Amino acid sequence: xxxxxxxxxxxxxxxxxASIQTKTAKDxxxxxxxxxxxxxxxxxxxxxxxxxxxxxxxxxxxxxTQKRFGKTIQLFxxxxxxxxxxxxxxxxxxxxxxxxxxxxxxAAEILQEINxxxxxxxxxxxLVTGESIHTVHVDYFLKAFEIIKPHFANISIEVQPLSQDExxxxxxxxxxxxxxxxxxxxxxxxxxxxxxxxxxxFYYRLETPDxxxxxxxxxxxxxxxxxxxxxxxxxxxxxxxxxxxxxxxWQTKYSLSFPRIRPAEGVDISNYHISDKELVQLIxxxxxxxxxxxxxxxxxETEIFRNNIMKLGTTTMSAGSKTNPGGYSVDEDxxxxxxxxxxxxxxxxxxxxxxxxxxxxxxDWDKIF
Ligand code: SF4
Numbered sequence: 001x002x003x004x005x006x007x008x009x010x011x012x013x014x015x016x017x018a019s020i021q022t023k024t025a026k027d028x029x030x031x032x033x034x035x036x037x038x039x040x041x042x043x044x045x046x047x048x049x050x051x052x053x054x055x056x057x058x059x060x061x062x063x064x065t066q067k068r069f070g071k072t073i074q075l076f077x078x079x080x081x082x083x084x085x086x087x088x089x090x091x092x093x094x095x096x097x098x099x100x101x102x103x104x105x106x107a108a109e110i111l112q113e114i115n116x117x118x119x120x121x122x123x124x125x126x127l128v129t130g131e132s133i134h135t136v137h138v139d140y141f142l143k144a145f146e147i148i149k150p151h152f153a154n155i156s157i158e159v160q161p162l163s164q165d166e167x168x169x170x171x172x173x174x175x176x177x178x179x180x181x182x183x184x185x186x187x188x189x190x191x192x193x194x195x196x197x198x199x200x201x202f203y204y205r206l207e208t209p210d211x212x213x214x215x216x217x218x219x220x221x222x223x224x225x226x227x228x229x230x231x232x233x234x235x236x237x238x239x240x241x242x243x244x245x246x247x248x249x250w251q252t253k254y255s256l257s258f259p260r261i262r263p264a265e266g267v268d269i270s271n272y273h274i275s276d277k278e279l280v281q282l283i284x285x286x287x288x289x290x291x292x293x294x295x296x297x298x299x300x301e302t303e304i305f306r307n308n309i310m311k312l313g314t315t316t317m318s319a320g321s322k323t324n325p326g327g328y329s330v331d332e333d334x335x336x337x338x339x340x341x342x343x344x345x346x347x348x349x350x351x352x353x354x355x356x357x358x359x360x361x362x363x364d365w366d367k368i369f
Contacts, residue, residue: 003210004244005203008237013186016043017233023047032056037289042239045285046232054281061284061313068291071358074316075346076124076156077117080325081105081144085130087197089183091225091261094130096196103325104135110147116328120320120346123363124154126179128323131160131199138166145173153363156221160198161208167215177219179257180208184228185237193228209241213249220245220252221296226282227261231274235282239289246290255294255316256286262300262339276305280312287313299342306342307352319349 023044031041032053044050045057082104085094093100105113117125125148129136141157148155157170158179167178184190187202194200212220222242224234242254260274274282286293296316297306306317321340322328344352350360 003207004241005207005210007240007244008185008206011237011240013233013237016236017230019043020047020232020236023049025049025052028053031288032060039236039239039243039289042285042289043236045288046235046282050281050285051277054277054284057281057284057288058312061287062311064287064291065295065311065313065315069315072361073310073314073353073358074124074294074361074364075122075319075350076126076154076316077120077122077346078126078128078158078318078321078323079110079113079117080128080323080327081110081140082129082132082136083325084132084135085197086133087131087199088195089199090193090195091228104129104132104140105325105330107143107147109326109330110144112329113326114148114151118151121350121362122346123152124156125152126156126158126318128157129159131197133160133198136160138162138169141170141175142173145170145175149174156219158221161205162211164211164215167212167217171215171217175217177221177253177255178212178217179221179223179255180205180212181221181223181225181257181259182206182238182241183225185224185234185241186229189229209245210248213245213252217252219255219294220249221255221257223257223259225259225261226274226279227272230272231278231282235285239286242290242293253294254290254292255296257296257298258283259298259300262341279305280309283309283313299340302341303344306349307356310353310356310358317349317353319344320346 020043027044028050031037031044034041083094084102084104085096088096154176155174156177156179157175161180182205190202209220222238224238246254258279283295294315295313297309297314298318299321353360
């Protein structure tokens, strides 16, 4: 069976980049006028030629999002279960070569974290770990699910890539969605950022969403770590990946996240900066390509940016997040994976959503009916 790797290998990074750079105002206008938009239209919409059309893109994105999702924003909280990691990734505070205190939550500590998060009203939870397969493995996740499931309607994970069988096993145990970001689709440069460990295998990571799709997962989340490489070219490859997955695993839902590199212990700040305006352009371009896509904005972004982007395509937001294991209750001062920009509480974020005429949604009834 054909997989995304076969499609990816037909493309050249440099050619895609050049093709985005040569898009013109006419290409952008034609993309805006189209009723069904293609990947070529997407290239035009993320190109610098589209920047004078941002207002129009934002209005369209707002309308399309409201038509499909209503005036709602889904809220979730991440729980960092472990910061142990065997990999060296140059942009991450949990990287193996960072001499930080390592911690993996015990069953009792997970319960302690859950109790605090439940008090904040959350019903959707994202479990995050580093990649330490000897301590944080499928059995660990299964035990964590047993503790977590009675308390939450919806469990997602953002952990090391697993096998198809392991994803299927976790799904049977109650897992709803898996987030796996390629970080960058630039195969050669990928090696410069992933120096040691399993994550340094570019293709194994690239093939992960196929394994998740084959396992029949309800939802897959993709993304690029914005700031590692040219965001336009990386985003084209991510859109290509999404397009392939939607056609291949058409019963699965998809979400997209837009992490921008944030300061963390031992991290060099971005070589390929993406400005706030460009990030808005990118989010709107995805929405114009895809009306069904869930678009998630995390607390990496500032309060002002999140308040403004909320109506322009966003469907999902984290709130009151802690990015360190035990951060809600057990070990509040342990080292974060990255610095949070929006440190408002979940109640404050919910109040902002309501004040904007939207409804904060704590539970996705979709899954139940
Ligand atoms: S990005 Fe993930 S795999 Fe890489 S060092 Fe950080 S936690 Fe480990």
